[in-house]
Amino acid sequence: MRDPRLPNMPGTSMLKDAALTALVAAALGIFIVGFRTVDVGSRTGLAFDYHFADLGVAIVVIFLGRLGLSLAAMGLRWPAIALGVAMIAAGASPMKLPSGFLHWFVALGGVLLVIRAVWPWADQAIHAAARTPTGRVVDKIGTEWVGRGLGWVLLGLAVVMPFTPFADQKTMDLGVLILTYVMLGWGLNIVVGLAGLLDLGYVAFYAVGAYAYALLSTQHGLGFWAVLPLAGMFAATFGILLGFPVLRLRGDYLAIVTLGFGEIIRLVIINWYDFTNGPAGIGSIPGPTLFGAVFAETAPAGGQTVSEMLGIPFHGIHRLIFLYYIILLLALVTNIFTQRMRRLPVGRAWEALREDETACKALGINPTNTKLTAFAVGAMFAGFAGSFFAAKQRFISPESFTFIESAIILSIVVLGGMGSQIGVVLAAVLLIGLPEWFRELGNYRMLAFGLAMVLIMVYRPRGLIGHREPSIRLHPVASGGSG
Amino acid sequence: MAYFTQQLINAITLGAIYGLIAIGYTMVYGIIGMINFAHGEVFMIGAFISLIGFMICSMLGIGSAPVAIVLVLLIAMAFSSVYGWAVERAAYRPLRGSFRLAPLISAIGVSIALQNYVQLVQGARPKPGGQIVSGGFNLFSLDGFDVRVSWLQIIIVLVTIVLMGGFTWLIARTSLGRRQRACEQDMKMAALLGVDVDRTISLTFVLGAALAAVAGTLFLMYYGVIDFFIGFLAGIKAFTAAVLGGIGSLPGAMLGGLLIGVIEVFWAAYFSSEYKDVAAFGILVLVLIFRPTGLLGKPEIEKV
Numbered sequence: 001m002r003d004p005r006l007p008n009m010p011g012t013s014m015l016k017d018a019a020l021t022a023l024v025a026a027a028l029g030i031f032i033v034g035f036r037t038v039d040v041g042s043r044t045g046l047a048f049d050y051h052f053a054d055l056g057v058a059i060v061v062i063f064l065g066r067l068g069l070s071l072a073a074m075g076l077r078w079p080a081i082a083l084g085v086a087m088i089a090a091g092a093s094p095m096k097l098p099s100g101f102l103h104w105f106v107a108l109g110g111v112l113l114v115i116r117a118v119w120p121w122a123d124q125a126i127h128a129a130a131r132t133p134t135g136r137v138v139d140k141i142g143t144e145w146v147g148r149g150l151g152w153v154l155l156g157l158a159v160v161m162p163f164t165p166f167a168d169q170k171t172m173d174l175g176v177l178i179l180t181y182v183m184l185g186w187g188l189n190i191v192v193g194l195a196g197l198l199d200l201g202y203v204a205f206y207a208v209g210a211y212a213y214a215l216l217s218t219q220h221g222l223g224f225w226a227v228l229p230l231a232g233m234f235a236a237t238f239g240i241l242l243g244f245p246v247l248r249l250r251g252d253y254l255a256i257v258t259l260g261f262g263e264i265i266r267l268v269i270i271n272w273y274d275f276t277n278g279p280a281g282i283g284s285i286p287g288p289t290l291f292g293a294v295f296a297e298t299a300p301a302g303g304q305t306v307s308e309m310l311g312i313p314f315h316g317i318h319r320l321i322f323l324y325y326i327i328l329l330l331a332l333v334t335n336i337f338t339q340r341m342r343r344l345p346v347g348r349a350w351e352a353l354r355e356d357e358t359a360c361k362a363l364g365i366n367p368t369n370t371k372l373t374a375f376a377v378g379a380m381f382a383g384f385a386g387s388f389f390a391a392k393q394r395f396i397s398p399e400s401f402t403f404i405e406s407a408i409i410l411s412i413v414v415l416g417g418m419g420s421q422i423g424v425v426l427a428a429v430l431l432i433g434l435p436e437w438f439r440e441l442g443n444y445r446m447l448a449f450g451l452a453m454v455l456i457m458v459y460r461p462r463g464l465i466g467h468r469e470p471s472i473r474l475h476p477v478a479s480g481g482s483g
Numbered sequence: 484m485a486y487f488t489q490q491l492i493n494a495i496t497l498g499a500i501y502g503l504i505a506i507g508y509t510m511v512y513g514i515i516g517m518i519n520f521a522h523g524e525v526f527m528i529g530a531f532i533s534l535i536g537f538m539i540c541s542m543l544g545i546g547s548a549p550v551a552i553v554l555v556l557l558i559a560m561a562f563s564s565v566y567g568w569a570v571e572r573a574a575y576r577p578l579r580g581s582f583r584l585a586p587l588i589s590a591i592g593v594s595i596a597l598q599n600y601v602q603l604v605q606g607a608r609p610k611p612g613g614q615i616v617s618g619g620f621n622l623f624s625l626d627g628f629d630v631r632v633s634w635l636q637i638i639i640v641l642v643t644i645v646l647m648g649g650f651t652w653l654i655a656r657t658s659l660g661r662r663q664r665a666c667e668q669d670m671k672m673a674a675l676l677g678v679d680v681d682r683t684i685s686l687t688f689v690l691g692a693a694l695a696a697v698a699g700t701l702f703l704m705y706y707g708v709i710d711f712f713i714g715f716l717a718g719i720k721a722f723t724a725a726v727l728g729g730i731g732s733l734p735g736a737m738l739g740g741l742l743i744g745v746i747e748v749f750w751a752a753y754f755s756s757e758y759k760d761v762a763a764f765g766i767l768v769l770v771l772i773f774r775p776t777g778l779l780g781k782p783e784i785e786k787v
Contacts, residue, residue: 027565031532031558033604035539046538046610198584200591245772252518252587253771256722260764263719267764271757403715407591414588447599453592457585458577 014070022063029055053098058105061087065109072117084113101444151422158328162321172320174433176327176392180385181432183331185412185424187381190338192410193419194347195374196354197247198255200406201262204242205235205379207269207401209386214282214396215275224288224391228384235383236376243375247368262406269398281397287319288326288391295319323392330388334381335421341377350374351419404446408432411453417463427463485625490752491745492622496636496705498744499643503698504721505728505736506650507567507691513667513731514687515579520590521570523718524597525692529563529699530709531605534612537703548616552638552700559700560693566597567692568685576681594714601711609710612703639701646697647737650690654733663687667731716760720747723767729780738778 036049064083072080091107161167161175184206191199209231216222216230246257269276276282287295293306295318306318341347349370353360357367390396412431416423431449456463504526511519536555545551574593578585619633654660662683665673674680702717703709724743728735743763750762770777 024565024569027562028569031535031562032528032601035535037535037538037605037610039608045613046534048535048538048542051604196584198587246768249771249775252584253726253775255584255587256518256719256726257768257771260719260723260767264761264764267758267761271761404595407595410588410591443599443603447596447603450592450594450596450599454574454589454596457581457589457592458574461578461581461585 014067014074017070018063018067021066022059025059025062026055029058033058051098054102057097057102061106061109065113068113069116072113075120077117077120080117081114084110084117086110087113151425154422154425155332162324167317167321169317169320172317172324176320176324178428178432179324179327179331180389180392181409181412181428182425183327183334183385183388184382184409185416185428186331186334186338186421187378187385188409188413189416189419189421189424190341190350190381191374191378192413194338194342194354195350195371196418197371197374198252198410199258199375199378200255200403200410201258201260201265202378202382202409203401203403203406204258204262204265205239205382206386206389206405207265207398208235208238208379209383210390210396210401211269211276211282211386212383213387213390214285217286217391218282218284224286224387228387231387232380232383235386236380239376239379240372243372244368247371247375259403259406262401262403266398266401269401276398279398281395281399282390283395285390285394285396287394288322288388290322295322323388327385327388327392330384334384337377337381338421346370346373407453408449411449411456414453415456415463420463423463485623485628485630486752488622489628489630490748492630492632492636494745494748495741496639496744497748498741499640500698500701500705500740501717501721501724501743502737502740503643503646503694503701504717505724505740506733507695508722508725509728509730509733509736510663510687510691512725514663514670514684515575515586517575517586518590518722519575519688519691520587520718521574521593521597522691522695523714523716523721524594524601525563525566525570525714526695526699526702526717526721527709527711527714528566528597528601529559529692529696530703530713531601531610531699531711532562532696533559533700533703534610534709537612537615552615552704556642556697556700559696563696563699564689564692567688567695570597571685571688576684594718598711598714605711607711609708612707612709614707615704635704639705642697642701646694650694651733653690659683659686719767720760720763723763723770726767726777727770729777731781732777732779735777735779 033055034050034052036051037046038049039045040047064087068080068083068087071077071083087110088107089110091103091105091110097103097106158175158179162172184202188199188202191197191202212231212234213224213227216227217224222230242258242261246254249257270279272278289295290306291309293309295306305314306322312318342351349360349365350373352363352365353367353370360367360370389400393400408431412424412427415431416425416427504522507522507525508519511517511522533555536558537551540551540554545554570593574589575586578589616633616635616638619631619636622630622632624630654663662673662678663686665676665678666680666683670680673683698717698721699709702713720743721740724739725736726739727742728737728739743766746766747759747763750756751759754762
């Protein structure tokens with residue numbers, strides 16, 4: 001498993017290569033990292049805070065890391081592993097480094113190096129095991145299990161989750177958050193994964209749904225359940241209005257136009273004070289009701305609280321559990337709808353269009369209308385999720401609907417493997433759940449996020465669970481179940 | 484009339500900056516057909532390097548503004564090109580031959596990573612750049628309204644014209660330019676004829692980054708304040724400029740930049756400054772719908 005770009009290099013050229021990498025790193029970092037600009041006092045001046053020691057350590061790590069990677073690529077695994085372990089030890093040691101981040105940097109570099117060095121073995125082992133007859137059976141069961149069983153297991157877990165002992169405020173909050181992103185991911189999956197349209201402004205439809213509920217409930221007194229279908233319709237209408245003119249465009253133009261549209265919606269929300277209350281946002285949005293009963297300690301005039309209706313003592317978590325089941329239900333509706341659509345002519349046309357647009361045109365599929373349905377359906381689910389978001393947060397502002405939100409949803413879809421439903425769930429848990437648990441990552445979270453997107457594209461462009469197979473094939477190939 | 488002329492002068496200055504960034508988009512799109520979404524971040528990094536460069540200049544006691552500007556321009560171009568090169572090498576080159584949207588998604592990743600990297604190492608607060616060039620002169624007065632041109636605006640337009648001239652010469656007359664155009668027409672054929680395609684693509688990114696860095700320096704001098712987020716909006720607008728002019732066309736990028744500058748400034752001057760960004764995005768959508776090839780672009784022929 002030798003990297004073809006790195007032939008059998010003698011030691012000197014390996015050192016030269018590592019030195020060059022270090023030099024590039026130095027050039028990248030010298031100004032931006034080396035001279036940190038800080039405000040001085042009350043004046044509007046800036047002063048330097050020098051960070052050359054940090055830069056120096058980082059460059060040494062990059063030098064060693066590159067050297068280790070070359071060693072690993074040449075098949076010299078043990079030296080590479082030794083180097084990696086030494087880096088981990090250095091990172092974990094109480095050695096005095098200029099900043100805490102560098103400890104992480106050194107240790108993570110070591111971990112990556114060890115993984116890279118061990119990878120060929122693991123890969124060989126997996127392949128060797130898969131070649132044996134029992135291995136083939138296990139492999140087949142494995143893929144089918146991932147395809148079918150895992151989904152049911154996860155669903156079962158999700159349903160019983162609120163009744164398990166861990167279901168405290170924090171976990172439930174996280175569960176609701178993850179499920180919201182699962183739903184958004186599934187919605188975007190229709191557009192990106194099935195129809196192959198890169199939509200960078202998905203958050204715009206989410207915003208439309210959220211503002212639809214916020215405005216209709218606070219100004220016209222409509223309830224959550226009445227607005228939910230309306231919000232979906234509004235969002236879908238926006239999808240059609242936007243999609244109709246732009247869906248004739250090539251993929252990457254479409255991406256930029258959707259991004260532009262996402263920004264337009266946000267800017268309009270910010271600037272249209274009379275209608276949306278501008279950057280201040282809309283507050284005191286009523287939450288969803290259960291058969292007309294509200295989740296509150298005391299009922300409003302003429303109303304009833306859920307605890308009165310059910311005759312149980314009031315507890316704040318009931319509202320969260322209720323929200324949890326709503327979003328679980330909404331997400332499942334999205335999923336089932338998608339699974340069904342994939343088997344209908346229009347769903348097959350989406351997938352066919354993704355695979356080859358020219359062939360589709362030749363076969364008489366109208367690309368614009370087909371794309372438009374995908375776009376509108378995707379937008380509708382974003383609208384549902386948006387009004388759920390508004391009902392859950394009880395306060396919305398344009399801050400929640402920035403481009404980064406679209407990018408997060410997109411990376412969930414991409415990481416999961418475009419078109420894979422179960423992949424979206426795993427990716428949402430990974431991308432939303434992990435950073436929430438590891439709060440101390442703080443600012444590094446988005447940095448890691450961006451780098452992860454690049455690394456996935458480079459090493460696993462098909463995502464964690466690659467599934468871009470069309471649902472229907474003329475000559476079925478041996479493959480796992482549909483995800 | 485005086486007000487109009489004044490706005491036009493401001494618009495041309497802003498348009499020159501957009502045009503310089505737009506060239507990076509248009510060249511990369513022309514050669515490998517991808518939207519380099521991280522290009523705006525290279526512009527932002529160029530602006531940061533310029534800020535640091537100006538501060539170092541004043542620490543070293545370089546008092547003469549022209550010397551400082553030339554020095555900072557050179558530094559910003561040199562070090563931003565390394566970013567352009569490194570991004571292509573690490574995030575785009577391994578993806579050649581992957582599925583169509585892969586480079587764009589990777590580019591979004593790079594963009595997010597670079598933004599947060601600069602936010603982490605330089606802080607999130609806006610950075611005041613101070614005034615490097617001040618003063619100007621009255622062009623004419625009409626109805627008691629002075630039309631002023633600042634020295635800074637003249638510098639910006641001059642730098643842009645010189646760079647554009649040099650750049651056009653580079654593409655039209657040098658062997659690098661020939662290789663670049665050859666790759667743009669047919670990458671496989673160019674490779675068969677002995678053109679080092681990887682190198683040419685790398686150089687395209689380096690050139691684009693250098694021009695973006697100049698735009699960053701000019702932006703810093705013109706507005707006086709930068710932060711880690713300026714790359715996003717400027718990048719989108721420059722991309723709009725590239726599309727408006729016809730993506731893949733160098734004069735188109737410059738023309739598109741000027742037009743975007745004009746639209747933005749006049750919209751703010753005559754309608755409302757709140758919606759000036761909406762106007763820019765609106766133009767992008769309209770151009771793509773009604774004239775996807777832009778003003779100076781060639782129609783794209785779809786081959787199977």
